[in-house]
Amino acid sequence: MFDWLIVGAGFAGSVLAERLARGSGKRVLLLDKRRHIGGNAYDHYDDEGLLVHAYGPHVFHTNSKEVFDYLSQFTAWRPYQHRVLASVDGQLVPIPINLDTINYLYNLRLTSLELEAFFAERAERIAHARTSEDVIVGKIGRELYEKFFRNYARKQWGLDPSELDASVTTHIPVRTSRDDRYFTDTYQAMPLRGYTRMFERMLDHPNIKVMLGVDFREVERSIPHDQVIYTGSIDAYFDHRYGPLPYRSLEFRFETKNAPIFQPAPVVNHPNEHPYTRVTECKYLTGQEHPKTTLVYEYPRAEGEPYYPIPRPENVVLYRKYEALAAATPGVHFIGRLATYRYYNMDQVVAQALKLYAKLTGLPRKQTTLAAAA
Known part of the structure; x- marks a missing residue:
């Protein structure tokens, strides 16, 4: 019997699994349909031994001391300012x-x-x-x-x-200074050993069981549990009752170059005739020393894994219908990008998860983020 069944091992699901297990002593089953933890922040070593971001660049930045301090319990950091x-x-x-x-x-x-x-x-x-x-x-x-x-x-x-x-585009800055940093947040850093290692440490607790490559629907009735935290697509949870919510997807193409560094910046945007939108050179982000380097090309797609909710008024209206269903579903808590049909940065998802944990436990926020909390 599990106290909590959590669907999705990205930031939202992993933070809540860690907090409920380590912070409140609950038994947690964490599921993910992918065969890895970390969600879209997952990184791994490729065949050349280069640490790459499997789903495009993930650059951590936040103005929240609470979020930064919480994650610092599971990783050391490498200072990094994105350009x-x-x-x-x-x-x-x-x-x-x-x-x-x-x-x-x-x-x-x-x-x-x-x-x-x-x-x-x-x-x-x-x-x-x-x-x-x-x-x-x-x-x-x-x-x-x-x-x-x-x-x-x-x-x-x-x-x-x-x-x-x-x-x-309301959040896109235009500067009159020479400041060429992409972000200006107080805390800008990358996990020293990568995101996946950070998630591994976060989920390393006897009260957490992780099952990968598993569809939630295949196990929800066979595994006893009390409550559910759902971080997947909200329309999929309700079997697309009102029709599918529109998303944009991405396809990633990796290319290894026989050179220590290939392009003059971590990311080059291409608002031009090329079919890809941007090219990321992972070594800038990871700080890894290696005689070769890997580039990641991003190709937007209409079909595939859902990445970006399409921000149009009619889509918001459709989401509100699913939101009403979610509010009327007892024992299930919806959180994260896909479950709330909003684009969040990583730190915003962590903050959202910590806020939900405080709500679930009734604890003051300042008492909910320490790994050693009773």
């Missing part, structure tokens, strides 16, 4: 757009104050930004929108930015 270049007009320039981006692209020598005027002159007046296109052209104008965003979004989403909700 990205974009291939535009035959040049590799910093993204997010900053002072150097504009000066390189247009062969100018603007100052930060002059760049503010440069953007203001080109920005279009948008009274109510409803779409992603509205957000970008309202910030920096149509020419830069066309160069950096339109085709990238078309590839990523299979839709023109004029068809996408404004929320897709």
